[in-house]
């Protein structure tokens with residue numbers, strides 16, 4: 001039987017009830033199956049795949065076709081989590097018509113229920129047109145990785161009074177434009193608390209403290225696949241770096257010595 005995906009309405013209801021929303025990124029069908037089995041509420045096919053899958057230094061090179069490819073894989077791998085596809089850099093910052101068509105392609109070809117885009121009040125006309133066209137939009141404020149060069153690096157945002165007021169105003173503008181949720185990344189916890197209190201839509205934090213309505217982490221980060229990546233906000237729930245290296249080393253050793261394959265693994 002086909003399971004019903006968690007909807008934007010359900011996420012809003014959970015936030016209203018004080019039930020926190022768990023979201024992770026995911027990029028392929030195998031991990032999508034595991035993430036669903038683990039009970040995650042929402043899955044983001046994030047443009048972070050440019051870094052953790054493709055090995056780029058930033059998310060900027062990721063294309064719409066690449067995101068669609070990964071969205072399709074994830075959509076095939078799980079049936080219940082709410083699915084959000086990231087609009088890559090350059091696919092929504094230009095003219096609004098092109099942005100709406102790109103978002104529609106992501107939903108139509110990628111099989112996601114919603115799109116995510118980065119930016120504040122200046123994105124409001126684009127978000128209004130998308131939501132009018134039936135495309136649910138998740139906003140993304142604070143440390144927005146697609147603006148890494150504009151921000152001068154991956155730095156915590158909203159630290160000054162002016163920056164905090166602007167971020168709050170941007171969050172209100174996103175809600176007014178029709179966003180159904182907003183990611184708050186890399187901002188002080190008290191600011192995330194203020195924004196979360198001011199908005200009726202759910203806030204999803206990453207490096208934004210405990211007061212958001214939900215949390216998102218990059219799956220490879222929470223699994224500890226990169227031993228060298230240890231930012232303060234990250235809690236590693238496993239050390240897969242070690243597990244993978246140990247397993248592949250043992251395999252390679254056994255192949256070299258002829259211990260594998262043995263009779264038990266031969267036909």
Ligand code: KIV
Pocket residue numbers: 025044045046047048049086183185206216217218
């Ligand atoms: O691309 C991504 O994975 C993201 C999350 C970190 C929010 O945007």
